[in-house]
Amino acid sequence: MDTQNNIISVGLVEDQQLVRQGIASLLAISDNIRVVWQAEDGQDALSQLANNPVDVLLSDIRMPNLDGIAMLKQIRQNANSLPVIMLTTFDDSELFLNSLQAGANGFLLKDVSLDKLLHAIETVAKGGYLIEPSVLKQMSEPKPAPSVGVTRNELLSEREREILSFMAGGFSNKEIANAVFLAEGTVKNHVSNILTKLDCRDRTQAVLKGLQLALI
Structure with missing residues (x-):
């Protein structure tokens, strides 16, 4: 990111x-997002x-030659943490x-509003992630309980599941704290407990596992 002008460069x-x-x-x-180059497929983008490195990569999934997911896997194989x-x-x-499994930081439908798209780019540029709500709703439909010896509800408390849902929406600890009327430090502790209980190293992994286990 151009820290002097706060311009987010996008591929x-x-x-x-x-x-x-x-x-x-x-x-x-x-005013603060600039597309510096365009590519017609994943190979071209690589x-x-x-x-010409960028701050954020905005990519279609289904493309000829090299699709978005295959492209993303190659990026991550090179230990590149570029937000995608x-x-x-x-x-x-x-x-x-x-x-998500390939390492995406966000997932949006193409009919997304401009405001939401800009917000998504700004969110991932700051290290966050964002999930399209309609997809999240689809993923949250009832699924078989995980065979881990406990029921879904026993994995996380009701409050932790609530906070995990906000995490899935890309909310920061501060934003979650404001939404659920808790101190930011308390939310941070809840997030830490969620990562521990789900055996995840970061928030993205926790959201993915929460979706797979129908905790969200």
Whole structure:
């Protein structure tokens, strides 16, 4: 990120030219987000990244040659923690899980509002992550209880499940604290307990596991 001007540089990956240009035109409205290059597939994006690193990568999932998930796996294999937001026209929970497992920081549908898209880019640029609410709702439908010797409800307390839901929405500890009327330090402790109970190293892993175990 250009810390002097607080400009977030973005790489845009989309195989359909009109869609790509449309997204770039919308992002140009923002004062603090700048699309510095565009790519038509994952392979093109990897080449662009090698020569011109960016703060955030905004990528379609389904593309020819090298799709978004395969591209993301290659990025992560090189120990690159670049924040990546995946875009799709498909409200598909499998694509969502595959994206998270590959290391995505966000997942949005292409019909997302401009405000939400800008917020997502700003969120992941700061180290957060964001999940499309409609996909989260789909993933939260009843699933078989995990075979771990305890029921889903016993894994986390009601308060911890509530906080995990906010984590899935990309809320910071401070934002969660304001929403549930708790001290920020208390929320931090809850988050730590959630990570311990779910045996996860970070918030993204906890959200993914929470979705898989239908805790959210």
